[in-house]
Amino acid sequence: MKRKLAWVGMGAALAGCAGGGELGDESTGALQQGADCAYSVTTNTYNGPDYWGTIVFKNTGSAAMTSPTVAFTVPSGVTCDHDEAGWTHTQSGTTCTYSRTTGLTVGAGASYTFYYSTTSSSSFTAGSVRISDPSCGGTTPPPSTGLTTGQRKVAEGLTSIWENDTPALAYAYAENIGDGRGYTNGRAGFCTGTGDAIQVIECYRSLRASGNLMSKYMPGLTTINNRFLSTGQNQAGTSELDSLGNWRSDWAASYNNATTQADFKSCQDQVVERLYFTPALNEAKKWGLTSALSKAAFYDAYINHGSLSAFIKAANNALGNSAQVAPAVGTNGITESAFLQKFLEKRRDVLYADSTWREAVDRVAVYEKLRRQGNWSFSTAVRNDVRARDCWGTTYPASGYTVRQINPDGTWSTPSSSTYSCN
Template identity: 75%
Template structure:
């Protein structure tokens, strides 16, 4: 199947999205208070070597609550030691991960920015990787439980159909689909021109050096140039020239997964970035609005990958307003009698309208119909096998084009097959 419809991976922080959060790996050490991953936008991330020896990380709190005792963790290059604590901070280091915790309270309000400084013994300049910010308040009643392992497999199999026309996650995929975002890559469509592909490569570089078989390490200078342009302009970057002058990006990305020696590390990094940027924020949104079923969470997870953080929050605002919750009261489920079924129905219709209104996205409109069919059938726990034998026109009329996804049968454990016969229907 042509990948042209993959241009539907759009908006801010989509699978080809903007960097609104960074970092993937678990933070070492323990805290006396329960911490939760925070929502934030990273605006500055620099380390200047000799003669400054000074690192700067600036972030904006984009969550729904003020941070009160933030913890900041990040990776430094191998052999580098973090060696200075600003007043009010203390740090530990495990391997290449430096973790800074507060020795006293620090309030960072909603939409407020904070600049954190650190120092190391490195004479060379670098960019900290896997930046993660957590705080006790970030979990204040907003983070609901995620999906079970099998439910997550089912949810990701569905999204993979929309991304690669197969329920099997395609870690080796790489292609320039000419959507203005450079190369689209891997299991979640990480793009070189929007700040998420670089996170995969950074993670991979921390696990495996060029001398140890990392074919993508050599692209970091080119990726950094593209990413700096993206960060400074706020615009997606179409150029791949900085990568093409170094080597065969498409071939090297594919080989990184197809090579059995490097596969585990490369797969791990794609999984970490996808969870950090898309799965965890989607589960947090579900918890905030009172969505408890696997189907609703799977629908939000797919929308997060498709539309990104800003996009999905706009969809949620429109959904709430359409149901009489213009004040965006959370949780929405139970407010003024709003049921989860009614909320999900309106959310899917809102997302359908968003896709259908865009000349590029409309080719992917059928992906919404699969969740609507599951809703109508009451498969809330994703515990019954199903097929994606449904199109938007089957649910909402013939004005919608046919996306052309291959029909697959998905089992409750995530295994799948291709049925020989099927009948399109939304019921």
């Protein structure tokens, strides 16, 4: 489980850093540096006895690639562990992402042979191979399908309340909150000690060479990330970063500078899209949940915990679907409302059982209130004026989040008064 604990005024912001979570081992997808390119993979092998993988891809587009990124998945428990000259890599769950440390041109119609190594002595085929490059088009992936623009703004605004006590996405935020995960940063609480902050900086470096205040931190981030991968433990230390500059100041300045803001924002958005939002929508689709409310609840849990597997398994078990048949909704009379209810109850129990998480249990209550109200599509304004104790009893502590109102179009305000209720 990943934790982030910070206080903004009287509101508790408790959220998660990305990286390998303790609630599951599922892959959350590759970070895409730049846009998907037109390409074909002509060779994809991994020879276990030699610990050696080969991926050959052909640029089938009309423009040359200038700094390609290669991302792919490996079997669970396998670690990518080698960088060929000119390459560096990060790993999040089962996804390995290799990016260039120097320029590399792969002309239109040309092929490139990429080599990698892992800890596996068994042969396999790399999964979900993706080749991307800043020269292949825009830098921001298209929005995930399944939510309207307004619904997505509501979903992201709710999670931002738990992150920073405001529906406004806090791209400039950076702080060491003492939770054992290094610096916590940006709109989704990307952490330097859990493998996702480094992906933001890698992306940003590929987009902006000049005026990039964060590039100098890559050696320190790489050292920390390698330690994270080799030990499997979140990394609290920041000394490798502190010796290179003022991380908090440079992170904030990268967003607050009008020249660099668009690129820095784009990279944070890309990591959220790849690691959290798209996987959340995919999980909802897999289990047969179609509403904006269920998708928002899944997204928030992904940001908070990094995985949904334990919650989904528990919901299925509680509803008599111990075989984990998907889609669950429609199986043996299971409804979306019943599935979401059990999902939220399991998440509530996990938060409450942990002394650090306990003060954030109210974030689950909002989704339960909306479920009881039947506001499945966010067609009416959403308020977080509800506590876990309002839904499930007085044993739950009050988290102290500031009450906000988010309208169906995503605009928001701070109500002058509120009445706490779960109905």
